[in-house]
Amino acid sequence: MKVLVVGGGGREHAICWKLAQSPKVTELYCAPGNGGIAQVATCVPIKATDVDGMVQWAKDNTMDFVMVAPDDPLALGMVDALEAAGIPAFGPRANAAIIEASKAFSKELMKKYHIPTAKYETFTDLNKALAYIRDHGAPIVVKADGLALGKGVVVASTVEEAEQSLREMMEDKKFGESGSTVVIEECMVGPEVTVLAFCDGDHLVPMLSSQDHKRAYDGNQGPNTGGMGAFCPSPKYTPDIADRCMREIFLPTVAALNAEGRPFKGVIYFGLMLTKDGPRVVEYNARFGDPETQPILSMLDTDLMDIFQACVDGTLDKIDIKWKSGAACCLVLASGGYPVSYLSGYPITGLAEAEALGATVFHAGTKQSDAGEILTSGGRVLGVTATGNTLEEAIATAYDAAKPISFQDMHFRTDIGKV
Numbered sequence: 001m002k003v004l005v006v007g008g009g010g011r012e013h014a015i016c017w018k019l020a021q022s023p024k025v026t027e028l029y030c031a032p033g034n035g036g037i038a039q040v041a042t043c044v045p046i047k048a049t050d051v052d053g054m055v056q057w058a059k060d061n062t063m064d065f066v067m068v069a070p071d072d073p074l075a076l077g078m079v080d081a082l083e084a085a086g087i088p089a090f091g092p093r094a095n096a097a098i099i100e101a102s103k104a105f106s107k108e109l110m111k112k113y114h115i116p117t118a119k120y121e122t123f124t125d126l127n128k129a130l131a132y133i134r135d136h137g138a139p140i141v142v143k144a145d146g147l148a149l150g151k152g153v154v155v156a157s158t159v160e161e162a163e164q165s166l167r168e169m170m171e172d173k174k175f176g177e178s179g180s181t182v183v184i185e186e187c188m189v190g191p192e193v194t195v196l197a198f199c200d201g202d203h204l205v206p207m208l209s210s211q212d213h214k215r216a217y218d219g220n221q222g223p224n225t226g227g228m229g230a231f232c233p234s235p236k237y238t239p240d241i242a243d244r245c246m247r248e249i250f251l252p253t254v255a256a257l258n259a260e261g262r263p264f265k266g267v268i269y270f271g272l273m274l275t276k277d278g279p280r281v282v283e284y285n286a287r288f289g290d291p292e293t294q295p296i297l298s299m300l301d302t303d304l305m306d307i308f309q310a311c312v313d314g315t316l317d318k319i320d321i322k323w324k325s326g327a328a329c330c331l332v333l334a335s336g337g338y339p340v341s342y343l344s345g346y347p348i349t350g351l352a353e354a355e356a357l358g359a360t361v362f363h364a365g366t367k368q369s370d371a372g373e374i375l376t377s378g379g380r381v382l383g384v385t386a387t388g389n390t391l392e393e394a395i396a397t398a399y400d401a402a403k404p405i406s407f408q409d410m411h412f413r414t415d416i417g418k419v
């Protein structure tokens with residue numbers, strides 16, 4: 001099969017790495033890809049958000065299957081457009097991808113179908129929103145409605161902070177139009193766990209649970225990032241909690257989307273908070289998480305292409321998805337200054353040595369120079385990923401393997417998997 005993966009980060013490298021192991025996949029392409037993906041797939045210079053360009057290229061080059069990984073092309077309807085062109089595509093259509101693209105929509109859905117989540121109200125009027133905040137007091141959470149690269153959420157510990165964030169979103173348009181509608185919600189307390197699940201429209205199969213580390217610095221300090229590391233499975237996600245999530249959250253979500261005429265095929269990302277009153281949804285995403293995908297796919301024993309096809313064909317109940325025992329950890333090596341401001345274009349050394357120490361190094365922000373050298377080209381640069389019999393072993397291998405890697409101003413957290 002000729003397969004195209006859309007995207008170009010660490011998540012897409014892990015997806016390509018796994019697909020390249022499938023005997024079914026004879027030709028693998030990735031658009032736009034990156035310096036590491038180029039080692040397992042042919043990179044095609046088309047932007048992930050260029051729906052028309054992508055569909056045209058897939059048609060011209062007779063792709064048998066396309067996997068759309070990032071949120072924005074999904075929200076733009078890339079899967080719909082590929083289907084219309086007769087090309088089987090993995091990922092939700094735009095009308096189902098909306099569970100991530102609009103927080104107001106997903107909160108409404110959860111309310112209507114009694115799926116446990118934080119209490120909330122949606123506002124388009126600044127004064128009404130300010131009154132609600134003064135009425136409810138802090139801590140309180142303010143969220144811009146649309147996709148804001150994970151940065152449109154403020155957990156405010158004082159009323160003043162909540163008011164200021166609200167003004168920045170609604171008046172100053174800090175997140176553009178995505179801040180015209182805001183969701184204000186109750187602040188939940190408890191450990192956070194992520195569960196990604198394959199979904200074929202009717203059936204849902206959860207992957208291993210995972211946790212990521214969003215803050216830039218050790219001890220969960222500093223600004224929010226796209227993720228500084230992740231591990232799986234989460235020791236906090238016990239079999240009892242998993243049963244409860246399946247009954248109270250996962251299956252009701254699939255049923256709710258079907259009832260709304262928005263069948264979901266692809267990966268649903270459940271961001272969960274394990275509160276003292278039970279598991280609650282923090283957010284839905286309509287795709288694989290980054291960097292959670294890197295450790296999760298490192299633990300997958302089943303052919304990923306078989307799973308993708310089953311999701312598209314509606315036959316997920318017919319395959320047995322197997323996982324390795326033990327655990328996996330992904331340590332992100334970032335550019336100094338990320339996520340605020342950083343420089344790129346620095347040569348990276350030590351990659352082969354890291355892999356010789358037992359890790360798989362997934363590339364996030366890298367590019368290959370004309371001379372074949374790997375250079376930094378983004379904030380998150382690499383995800384050094386290792387498996388082990390225990391989480392401690394996986395963490396130790398990932399950190400050991402990262403030692404030979406170096407590039408100018410390299411920054412990483414020293415506590416991935418530990419907090």
Ligand code: AMP
Nearest residue numbers: 118141153155185186187188271282283
């Ligand atoms: P989101 O983009 O909705 O996942 O929010 C980003 C982060 O903000 C989450 O991972 C949580 O740590 C935090 N957060 C979001 N909503 C809430 C809430 N209602 N209560 C407490 N923390 C929250």
Ligand code: GLY
Nearest residue numbers: 212227289290291
């Ligand atoms: N790691 C968080 C996300 O992918 O949204």
